[in-house]
Amino acid sequence: MKATCFILASFDHKKAFQVALWSIWVSGFLLIALSLYAMQSLPSLEDHIKMPKQLHQGFANLTSPKITIFSAPDPLNAPPGPRQVLAVRSWLALSPYITVVLFSRDPSVVVFARAFGSRVSVEPNIDFTFLGTPFFHSMVARSWASTSDISVLTDFETILLPDFISTLSYAHKLDYDWLLFAPLRSVFYFPFRLDEAGKHWLRKDGKRIRTQKMQEFLAQSWQWNCHEGRMLMAWNNRGLPLHTGVLPPFLYGKGLHNHWVINEALSSELRFIFDASWTITSFYLKDLDQWSDRLVEGYNFSNIKNRSWENVGNSHLGALYGSLYFLGVNYSNLVKHFKCDGQNLFVNTAESISYSFEHQSSLRLWKRRILHPRREKKTMECIHAITSLERNMDCSVKHQLDFSSPLYLPFSLESLLSVIADKNKTIVLAVAGYSYKDMLMSWVCRLRSLLITNFVVCALDHDVYQFSLLQGLPVFEDPLAPSDISFDDCHFGTKCFQRVTKSKSRLVLQILKLGYNVLMSDVDVYWFKNPLPLLYSFGPAILVAQSDEYKETGPINLPRRLNSGFYFARSDDTTIAGMEKVVKHAASSNLSEQPSFYDSLCGEGGSYRLGDNRCLEPETNLTVHFLDRNLFPNGAYQNLWEKKKWKSVCSKKDCFILHNNWISGRRKKLQRQVLSGLWGYDISSRMCLQSWQKTKSTSYF
Ligand SMILES: *[C@@H]1O[C@H](CO)[C@@H](O)[C@H](O)[C@H]1NC(C)=O
Ligand SMILES: *[C@@H]1O[C@H](CO)[C@@H](O)[C@H](O)[C@H]1NC(C)=O
Ligand SMILES: *[C@@H]1O[C@H](CO)[C@@H](O)[C@H](O)[C@H]1NC(C)=O
Ligand SMILES: *[C@@H]1O[C@H](CO)[C@@H](O)[C@H](O)[C@H]1NC(C)=O
Ligand SMILES: *[C@@H]1O[C@H](CO)[C@@H](O)[C@H](O)[C@H]1NC(C)=O
Ligand SMILES: *[C@@H]1O[C@H](CO)[C@@H](O)[C@H](O)[C@H]1NC(C)=O
Ligand SMILES: *[C@@H]1O[C@H](CO)[C@@H](O)[C@H](O)[C@H]1NC(C)=O
Numbered sequence: 190m191k192a193t194c195f196i197l198a199s200f201d202h203k204k205a206f207q208v209a210l211w212s213i214w215v216s217g218f219l220l221i222a223l224s225l226y227a228m229q230s231l232p233s234l235e236d237h238i239k240m241p242k243q244l245h246q247g248f249a250n251l252t253s254p255k256i257t258i259f260s261a262p263d264p265l266n267a268p269p270g271p272r273q274v275l276a277v278r279s280w281l282a283l284s285p286y287i288t289v290v291l292f293s294r295d296p297s298v299v300v301f302a303r304a305f306g307s308r309v310s311v312e313p314n315i316d317f318t319f320l321g322t323p324f325f326h327s328m329v330a331r332s333w334a335s336t337s338d339i340s341v342l343t344d345f346e347t348i349l350l351p352d353f354i355s356t357l358s359y360a361h362k363l364d365y366d367w368l369l370f371a372p373l374r375s376v377f378y379f380p381f382r383l384d385e386a387g388k389h390w391l392r393k394d395g396k397r398i399r400t401q402k403m404q405e406f407l408a409q410s411w412q413w414n415c416h417e418g419r420m421l422m423a424w425n426n427r428g429l430p431l432h433t434g435v436l437p438p439f440l441y442g443k444g445l446h447n448h449w450v451i452n453e454a455l456s457s458e459l460r461f462i463f464d465a466s467w468t469i470t471s472f473y474l475k476d477l478d479q480w481s482d483r484l485v486e487g488y489n490f491s492n493i494k495n496r497s498w499e500n501v502g503n504s505h506l507g508a509l510y511g512s513l514y515f516l517g518v519n520y521s522n523l524v525k526h527f528k529c530d531g532q533n534l535f536v537n538t539a540e541s542i543s544y545s546f547e548h549q550s551s552l553r554l555w556k557r558r559i560l561h562p563r564r565e566k567k568t569m570e571c572i573h574a575i576t577s578l579e580r581n582m583d584c585s586v587k588h589q590l591d592f593s594s595p596l597y598l599p600f601s602l603e604s605l606l607s608v609i610a611d612k613n614k615t616i617v618l619a620v621a622g623y624s625y626k627d628m629l630m631s632w633v634c635r636l637r638s639l640l641i642t643n644f645v646v647c648a649l650d651h652d653v654y655q656f657s658l659l660q661g662l663p664v665f666e667d668p669l670a671p672s673d674i675s676f677d678d679c680h681f682g683t684k685c686f687q688r689v690t691k692s693k694s695r696l697v698l699q700i701l702k703l704g705y706n707v708l709m710s711d712v713d714v715y716w717f718k719n720p721l722p723l724l725y726s727f728g729p730a731i732l733v734a735q736s737d738e739y740k741e742t743g744p745i746n747l748p749r750r751l752n753s754g755f756y757f758a759r760s761d762d763t764t765i766a767g768m769e770k771v772v773k774h775a776a777s778s779n780l781s782e783q784p785s786f787y788d789s790l791c792g793e794g795g796s797y798r799l800g801d802n803r804c805l806e807p808e809t810n811l812t813v814h815f816l817d818r819n820l821f822p823n824g825a826y827q828n829l830w831e832k833k834k835w836k837s838v839c840s841k842k843d844c845f846i847l848h849n850n851w852i853s854g855r856r857k858k859l860q861r862q863v864l865s866g867l868w869g870y871d872i873s874s875r876m877c878l879q880s881w882q883k884t885k886s887t888s889y890f
Contacts (some may be wrong), residue, residue, distance in 0.1 A: 222797050243616060253286045254338035254361040256354075257330060260345045261292040261441050264321030268297035269345070272474050275382070276346050277494055281308055282387045288337070291345070292323045292441075314879045316439065319609070319642065322499065325439040325446040327876050331496050334881045335426060343421040343471070345372055350390075350470035351400050356526065357423060359533055361722045366429040368454050369465040369526070370447070372584045373419040374411040374472040398633045404470055408578055409470055413585035420447040421471045424460065432457040437506040438659060438875045445503045448586050452518050461544075463524040463535055468574050471617075502659055529571035539817055543568075598658055602665045606705050609645050613725060614760070615706040617644035620667070623652040624855055625712055627872055631862070632664060632712040634869035634877035639719055649689060649694055660875070669691055673712025690753065690782040691775045698768045701760045711754035713849035713858060715867045720821075720845040727814055730763035732756060732790065735848060736802075736815040737783075739825035744801035745815045751787040752823060754850060755816075767811035824851035830861050 258280050262269050280287055289309040291298055294317055301769055302309040315327035321521045332340040338368035339357055360367055381390045381403055424431060432453035439446040524544060527534045543565075600608075610616050617636070621629040629646065636644055646664040648654035657664035669692060697707050708724060710716075727733050734756035735743035758764050768791055775785035790813045791797050791804035799805050804813040818826055819842045829835040835847055847867070854856050862868055869878050876882075 216532060224562070236764060240671070253284065254358060255336075256284065256287045256339045256341060256357060257335050257337040258287060258289045258341040259292065259332045259335075260289070260343055260347075261328060262295065262298050262301075262325045262345050263442065264293070264295060264317075266575075267293075267295040269301045272346050276348050276473070277305060277309060278383050278387050279348045279350070281305065282383055283349060283351060287354075290332075290335075292328055292331070294321060298704050314638075314881065316438070316637075316661065316877050318499070319663040320661075322443070322661065323441045324876070325441040325659065326874065327438075329431070329436060329450075330874065330876060331879070331881060333426075333430075338426060339423055340426050341421065341423040344373060344419045344473060346473040347419075347421060347471050348379070348473065350403060352404075353469045356465055356468045360423075361425060363425075363461070365461050366425060366427060366459065367461040367463065368422065368424040368431055368451075369463050369466065369469075370423075370451060371466045371469045371471050372413060372415055373421060374407075374521075375414045375475045376407060376411045376472055377475050379407075379472075379474055398531050400470075407470065407472065413584065415586075415606045415650045418444050418447055419473065421469065421765075422447065422450065423465075426559040428459075428605070429459055432459065435874060438661075439503050439506055440499050440661070443499045444566060448518050455518070455523075461524075463526050464520065465526045468526045468528050468533075505655075506659060508653075518586050521804075525576075527572050527575060529575075530566055532570065534568065534572070538572065538576070542832075557850065593790075598664065600663075600665070602700075603703060603737075605645055605665055606700065606703060609643050610705055610720075611643040613706065614704060615708065615721060615725065616700065617641065617708045617710055617721075618647060618697065618700065619644060619712050620647045620649060620689070620696065621653055621712050622649040624654065626656050627870060628859060629653070629712045630660060630875075631656070631868050631870040632710075632714070632716075633660075635716050637877060638869065639716060641719055642714075649692065667696060669695070690800050692783050694753070694768065694772050694775055694786070697758060698765070701758055701765050701768060704760050706757070706759045708736045708757045709753075709755065710846075711848070713862070715757050715847045715849065715862070717839060717844050717846060723845070724757040727757075729759050729761040730810060731812045731814050732758050732764055732767060732813045733816060733848075735787070735821045735823060736818055737823050737850075738815075738818055739823065739851070741827065744798075744815060745818055746791065746795065746798050746800075746802050746804060746813075748791070749784055749787045751783065751791065751813065751815070752848065752850070753786045755821070755846065755848060756786075763809050763811050766809040767806055770806070770809065812844065821846050823848045830865055831864055835865065835867070 226349050253849065277289060280289055287308070289302075289305070291302055291309065291311050291312075292315055293299075293311055294313045299311050302311045308454050315331050316324040328342065332342060338361060340355075356369075359370060366373045380393050381398060382395075383389070384391050389397050390400070390403060410425075413724060424796060428673050431450060434453060434457070436450070439449065451462065454460060462759045522537070523536045524535050527536060536542070537544075565662075606616060619632060633646075636642075641795070644663070648657055648664050648666045651666065654666045655665055669850060693709060697709050700707050706725075708721060724733050735750040735752040735754065736750050738745040738747065738750045757799070759769060770789040771782070771786050774789045775782040778785050787795075789807045789809060792806075795804075797806055799812075802815045802817075806813070807810075822829055822839075822844060824830060824847075827834070829838055829847055830849065830852075835844070838844075839847065849858055849862050852861055870876075871882075
């Protein structure tokens with residue numbers, strides 16, 4: 190990524206649009222270059238197959254692999270219903286060594302999981318969109334960090350039968366890194382249930398039924414629904430990635446991501462990849478009234494349910510990250526796993542190649558062309574019998590990745606606010622341009638980890654708008670934003686900075702007038718804990734702001750010490766009148782908005798000061814309260830950014846925030862924040878840093 194930054198730095202920064210596309214393209218090309226390099230330096234699958242591989246791991250616990258099944262409930266269908274209960278029970282019935290991890294932030298899912306005991310847990314610490322849809326790349330990374338022998342990722346409604354466990358146990362014995370997949374089939378009718386103990390499947394009359402009988406029943410009625418893209422994937426967890434390169438931040442369940450992984454895994458040739466559709470019985474029950482409308486807490490969610498923009502987002506990402514505009518996986522040409530006469534076979538039927546697993550001397554795969562169809566007759570017949578059961582099973586995709594359809598979140602500012610605001614009708618507002626996108630993400634990650642969800646992002650340019658959308662943020666575009674925000678040079682003191690800050694107060698005023706209280710926070714403000722309850726407690730007609738006073742003693746309301754990068758304004762008439770004064774003043778001033786705040790609300794030279802920490806604007810009666818500098822320190826106070834001084838000082842003083850201001854230049858600011866450890870975003874993988882991740886160095890400088 191070093192090279193990326195270098196190339197970026199030499200661009201004409203005024204063309205932020207091109208920079209945005211280029212940054213993604215350039216990193217895409219680099220990744221391709223890297224993966225080509227990596228492929229050359231890695232032995233190919235052929236080599237693996239020909240040369241017996243040394244056993245690194247020794248024999249794992251061969252009899253009973255530990256398996257973790259990862260899945261994500263649909264955020265719109267919470268709480269989970271009977272179909273999901275049946276699915277999870279079918280998983281737990283397979284083996285006592287199966288555990289389940291559900292990605293969700295919905296409390297009803299926690300309740301759901303609790304009913305199953307300790308084997309089912311909920312993982313909220315991955316990335317979600319503001320509507321609760323989990324990010325697929327974050328799910329994969331989390332399952333990656335799992336300590337189980339095998340990780341499985343599947344749809345939340347997947348019902349599994351016991352052949353799943355025999356196939357996985359078999360694959361577990363391969364001295365090989367593998368990735369298996371099975372597109373899910375659907376059935377409308379499945380008249381079986383698990384007994385109380387969750388061990389045996391029963392018929393309607395309560396009698397036990399054998400797996401084979403159920404499979405015969407299913408074979409009559411089930412269908413492949415490849416276009417829905419529902420799939421089960423499983424891989425052994427010995428440290429080898431599934432593919433080279435970076436998985437784009439796809440949204441889970443919005444199409445494309447499963448095919449993408451298989452496509453990339455195939456071309457990376459790191460693992461043995463096979464289709465286990467014939468040896469794993471996995472399916473889901475089709476429900477006809479799945480999309481019935483649902484009102485949540487009085488909000489009309491019907492337009493939110495229309496998430497066509499999320500699907501468009503995945504397609505966009507595919508195109509942005511793709512080495513090609515085209516994603517094509519011909520599933521007919523892949524290796525399939527069969528079981529014939531109790532023997533496990535891996536066969537590429539299209540190319541008549543079989544791969545076998547030799548027990549005797551070493552555990553390895555070897556590849557063999559089926560040279561004598563006659564000698565292999567029995568095998569071929571068996572395979573033919575299995576595959577001919579279902580003719581229409583080609584799940585091949587040829588996806589023209591669509592880069593041209595507009596990526597736009599169909600929400601107005603009003604509808605976004607109504608969804609986002611907390612119960613006190615308060616929102617947190619961040620305003621950012623593309624040059625601050627990583628800082629924005631670090632800020633967002635921090636708020637997410639504090640479980641603060643009522644924030645909204647105003648995009649100053651279209652690139653940061655698209656970027657935010659793809660990162661699942663609630664974002665709107667400021668139609669009046671200045672159009673030429675330069676990439677590196679829009680920092681304190683510049684003309685650009687003046688204009689950008691002025692759009693902030695204008696936006697705050699607009700939102701106040703819509704009836705919402707606003708905590709305006711710059712993205713370079715690090716939040717230690719949620720300040721909202723404290724800020725709210727000051728009451729109406731008081732604007733609460735950070736002080737920019739750098740001295741350790743004396744008044745904190747001296748002239749021009751009001752920091753407009755962190756303040757709380759309530760939606761009452763007095764505050765609105767005060768903010769109107771500020772916006773008017775700023776419009777006619779050729780300084781940044783910060784002096785306008787002070788001069789309008791505290792009087793020029795501080796003539797409206799009250800005591801050491803307040804002002805009272807006489808026309809509107811708006812009080813300004815300056816926040817305690819020990820609880821809300823600015824970037825100059827006590828040098829807290831230096832040598833991680835914040836660690837000792839802020840834990841003693843119980844700081845709420847720390848502002849990364851009083852430093853000039855975007856890079857210096859970034860550097861200071863990354864080095865201080867108050868950084869929450871991994872730029873290369875586009876994910877929030879989580880405790881389950883191994884600490885990655887942020888390759889920024
Ligand atoms: C295999 O794993 C199971 C459960 O994890 C454990 O009870 C058993 O002792 C293990 N066997 C060996 C040989 O490690
Ligand atoms: C929700 O909004 C849709 C269109 O935006 C409208 O057709 C529908 O009647 C609304 N439902 C309720 C319950 O307000
Ligand atoms: C969903 O929104 C898209 C664009 O915003 C629109 O074209 C489409 O008709 C909508 N679909 C439904 C079912 O409302
Ligand atoms: C996939 O490959 C098979 C065999 O090579 C071929 O017959 C089939 O037409 C291909 N399917 C697609 C969609 O390209
Ligand atoms: C919301 O309002 C209540 C009562 O006015 C207050 O106690 C609470 O702290 C407020 N919450 C936030 C997050 O501001
Ligand atoms: C704005 O700047 C110009 C020159 O830079 C100066 O002459 C003028 O007085 C300034 N206006 C205000 C309102 O500060
Ligand atoms: C401000 O307060 C003074 C004294 O309480 C009052 O006379 C005046 O009407 C108030 N002004 C406004 C705009 O509310």
